[in-house]
Amino acid sequence: MNLPVQTVGLTKRYGGLTAVQDLDLTVRTGEVYGFLGPNGAGKTTTLRMLLGLVRPTAGTVRLLGRPVGAGQLAEVGALIEGPAFYPYLSGRENLRVLARYAGAPAERVPLVLDLVDLAGRAGDRYAGYSLGMKQRLGVAAALLKDPRLLILDEPTNGLDPSGTADMRRLIRRLGAAGCTVLLLSSHLLGEVEQVCDRVGVVSQGRLVAEGSVADLRGTVGLRVLAEPLDGAAERARELVGADRVRVVDGALELAVEPDRAAWLNTELVRAGVAVRELRPRERDLEQVFFELIGKETADVR
Numbered sequence: 395m396n397l398p399v400q401t402v403g404l405t406k407r408y409g410g411l412t413a414v415q416d417l418d419l420t421v422r423t424g425e426v427y428g429f430l431g432p433n434g435a436g437k438t439t440t441l442r443m444l445l446g447l448v449r450p451t452a453g454t455v456r457l458l459g460r461p462v463g464a465g466q467l468a469e470v471g472a473l474i475e476g477p478a479f480y481p482y483l484s485g486r487e488n489l490r491v492l493a494r495y496a497g498a499p500a501e502r503v504p505l506v507l508d509l510v511d512l513a514g515r516a517g518d519r520y521a522g523y524s525l526g527m528k529q530r531l532g533v534a535a536a537l538l539k540d541p542r543l544l545i546l547d548e549p550t551n552g553l554d555p556s557g558t559a560d561m562r563r564l565i566r567r568l569g570a571a572g573c574t575v576l577l578l579s580s581h582l583l584g585e586v587e588q589v590c591d592r593v594g595v596v597s598q599g600r601l602v603a604e605g606s607v608a609d610l611r612g613t614v615g616l617r618v619l620a621e622p623l624d625g626a627a628e629r630a631r632e633l634v635g636a637d638r639v640r641v642v643d644g645a646l647e648l649a650v651e652p653d654r655a656a657w658l659n660t661e662l663v664r665a666g667v668a669v670r671e672l673r674p675r676e677r678d679l680e681q682v683f684f685e686l687i688g689k690e691t692a693d694v695r
């Protein structure tokens with residue numbers, strides 16, 4: 395199978411520093427994969443190895459099913475750092491110039507402008523674009539060659555909330571259109587929740603978790619709103635064991651499998667407790683991210 399990205403045991407050492415260690419990364423066709431980790435975790439080094447810009451110390455990289463350097467970069471579109479455009483040309487003119495350089499058909503220009511939602515402003519000068527529009531034009535440029543793999547490195551960096559939301563919508567749209575996207579981000583897990591099919595979290599050069607956002611978040615029990623609370627807590631302790639029951643903010647938190655909800659509800663009601671709400675308790679995504687990267691505080695932006 396020609397996986398867009400597959401690394402096995404990928405390692406890069408700079409002198410005594412291991413920037414990337416034993417990384418097994420797989421990006422599947424048609425998915426939006428979020429490669430996440432705090433600054434210095436090794437994302438850029440990994441990206442450079444994927445693109446053949448840096449030679450791995452150990453391990454292998456296959457890009458679009460072939461070893462790096464087999465000419466497949468023509469099929470990869472990338473938005474890395476701020477894209478360079480001519481300020482006095484319009485968005486459309488800039489793309490026409492790039493298309494000519496890249497040997498992409500001119501008919502792609504209106505198509506990609508439409509994709510990134512810039513068709514209405516395509517005639518405006520680049521210099522007048524907002525940062526968000528500039529970034530989206532960068533994505534449009536990366537799409538000119540109709541790449542099989544699109545790599546976006548920190549595409550929301552420096553964007554305000556509305557620019558970030560636009561970029562998120564764009565990535566989701568690309569994903570829905572069947573584009574394979576590798577998204578690098580040092581932002582919190584929560585921010586990529588809506589756009590990524592799967593995420594890999596890297597910390598200190600190692601992949602510390604991989605899966606869907608739902609997988610990573612997991613469920614850790616049940617949260618129950620019931621009256622009277624004391625009676626509910628007492629009965630719950632009898633049912634599942636005292637060490638599995640906590641009272642937090644006027645609710646019961648039970649460390650039990652969520653599929654025991656129906657049984658628990660029946661038992662509580664039988665004990666004369668009125669159950670108002672009973673639902674799986676999920677971990678907070680930020681918390682998950684910090685646990686994975688082994689930090690207590692939010693300094694990963």
Ligand SMILES: Nc1ncnc2c1ncn2[C@@H]1O[C@H](COP(=O)(O)OP(=O)(O)OP(=O)(O)O)[C@@H](O)[C@H]1O
Binds near residue numbers: 440
């Ligand atoms: N050319 C280099 N020489 C020496 N050390 C390097 C080199 N490039 C990266 N490093 C080190 O490797 C580690 C990983 O850096 P890398 O840039 O890959 O992380 P990152 O996750 O991309 O971080 P950021 O989000 O800040 O870009 C860091 O400790 C960095 O200082």
